[in-house]
Amino acid sequence: MNKPRLVVVAGVIEKQGNYFIAQRFDNASQGGLWEFPGGKIEVGETPSQALERELYEELAIRTVTGLWLADSVFDYGDKIVELKGYLSHWQQGEIQLNSHQQMAWVSLSQLGNYQFCAADYPIITALHDYIALKSHTEV
Numbered sequence: 001m002n003k004p005r006l007v008v009v010a011g012v013i014e015k016q017g018n019y020f021i022a023q024r025f026d027n028a029s030q031g032g033l034w035e036f037p038g039g040k041i042e043v044g045e046t047p048s049q050a051l052e053r054e055l056y057e058e059l060a061i062r063t064v065t066g067l068w069l070a071d072s073v074f075d076y077g078d079k080i081v082e083l084k085g086y087l088s089h090w091q092q093g094e095i096q097l098n099s100h101q102q103m104a105w106v107s108l109s110q111l112g113n114y115q116f117c118a119a120d121y122p123i124i125t126a127l128h129d130y131i132a133l134k135s136h137t138e139v
């Protein structure tokens with residue numbers, strides 16, 4: 001049997017040097033693990049549109065999708081997830097947690113203290129690389 005391959009977008013939202021992360025419900029797939037909010041791309045959507053829709057549904061905030069960070073493919077056994085990570089820029093609204101059991105704002109170095117969905121680690125690496133590059137090019 002062919003296992004499903006899900007194409008999923010995830011957004012990294014930054015505020016004052018901290019990054020938004022959210023914990024999946026214990027009874028969901030990858031339950032209890034942390035992730036960047038987002039979800040599956042629907043038919044006819046661009047990744048950017050899907051991410052803006054998902055962040056509104058999950059967090060009730062309006063965002064604009066920014067820089068692409070990385071794509072990551074992980075086989076969870078029952079499904080393959082192709083995760084596309086982007087920066088997301090918060091435009092308006094206050095965060096309401098509609099689809100997660102917990103949230104946190106954490107620094108880049110604190111990200112290592114949380115257990116993420118396996119597909120997220122290349123996105124975290126790309127975020128580290130991006131921030132390092134940015135700090136080298138800023139004068």
Ligand SMILES: Nc1nc2c([nH]c(=O)n2[C@@H]2O[C@H](COP(=O)(O)OP(=O)(O)OP(=O)(O)O)[C@@H](O)[C@H]2O)c(=O)[nH]1
Nearest residue numbers: 008010028029030035036037038039040081117119120
């Ligand atoms: N939103 C989001 N999903 C992620 C991330 N990393 C990761 O592996 N995923 C996986 O991508 C899939 C899509 O998740 P979803 O939020 O749209 O919906 P879901 O829990 O109903 O997914 P499911 O149908 O696999 O149970 C989930 O299996 C989830 O575990 C991430 O950083 N953000």
